[in-house]
Amino acid sequence: MLTKRQNLILKSIIEEYIKTALPVGSKRIQEVLTMEVSSATIRNESAFLEEQGFLEKAHTSSGKVPSTKGYRYYVDNLMESNNIEDIKVQINEIFKKRGATIDEILEKTSSILSEMTKLATVVATSEINGELLLSKIELIPISSKSAVVIFVLSNGAIENKNISLDSISLEELRLSIDLFNERLINSKISEIETKSQAMIPVLRQQVKKYEFVLQTLIGALIHTDSNKSRTSGVKYLLENPEFNDAKKIKDIIQFIENASPFVWFNYQSKTNKTTVAIGLETGNQNDDIAVIGTNFPTKGGGKGALALVGPKRIEYDKVSKLLEWISNKIEEKFLLEGE
Incomplete structure (x- = not known):
């Protein structure tokens, strides 16, 4: 965990960046901080936060911008209710x-x-969707850059999803669909989301971009006419x-x-x-x-x-x-x- 001072500096940088969309320098941090801290200390603490992955150095400025890790830490630990x-x-x-x-x-x-x-x-x-089931999933390569995933439902309906192979390799996609066919066939559409969550540990081991697979394929599958x-x-x-x-x-x-x-x-x-x-x-x-x-x-x-x-x-x-x-x-x- 970060110290109280590091928390305050990180919180100040993130909230200032949210307001302005501009890199935040040590002088501005000093102005908005709720405690007395020297510019040298702010620079040292900011460097530490950058080293730990909470901040990133802006390309065109000496200021800092939050990283994804910094935003996540802010959401989980620092943010307060705002006037809405x-x-x-x-x-x-x-x-x-x-x-x-x-x-x-x-x-x-x-x-x-x-x-x-x-x-x-x-x-x-x-x-x-009542008793509607998933009957089959098929992968059809279209070119070196794209493929189509076909979902066949128990009522005969077919859902198609075009996949760019810039986002995931054909081999990873094939592995994912093999796992889906093994674990999701004959499942109710209403149960697909829950069952897919149970697949995450196995999918993570075999597919590097497993989040993309879950977001894209499961999202397409549950997008039926009733949605x-x-x-x-x-x-x-x-x-x-x-x-x-x-x-x-x-x-x-x-x-x-x-x-x-x-x-x-x-x-x-x-x-x-x-x-x-x-x-x-x-x-x-x-x-x-x-x-x-x-x-x-x-x-x-x-x-x-x-x-x-x-x-x-x-x-x-x-x-x-x-x-x-x-x-x-x-x-x-x-x-x-x-x-």
């Missing part, structure tokens, strides 16, 4: 509207969240300086379109109603991305997910408390009231 009352007031008015359906409420809530946080909002709902997904606020997301070139824009849009919000959160520890995936924890190869979201039950035994996607500079404290509050509001309105 202004957003709550607006969203609360939506929930008060009589006769509003859950879809209408989530659509309007998503618009407010994206506009005020500058993040993309993804809402997904999944209803129970709905809607994204809003991409235009606000692209205002962030992290996504200032064509490749990064393409990467994050593909990430949002191809992954399932349910899968994003299934492989993370759950200490409360909100869960955070940072950088490579999302299963995406772009380490600039972070996802924070919550799951909630829907009427009829289904489930929903509300996620915000953006750069690693997400205001984790504000957003996590806000999503937890929204999840509770959904349960109160549509489950406790029986609407």
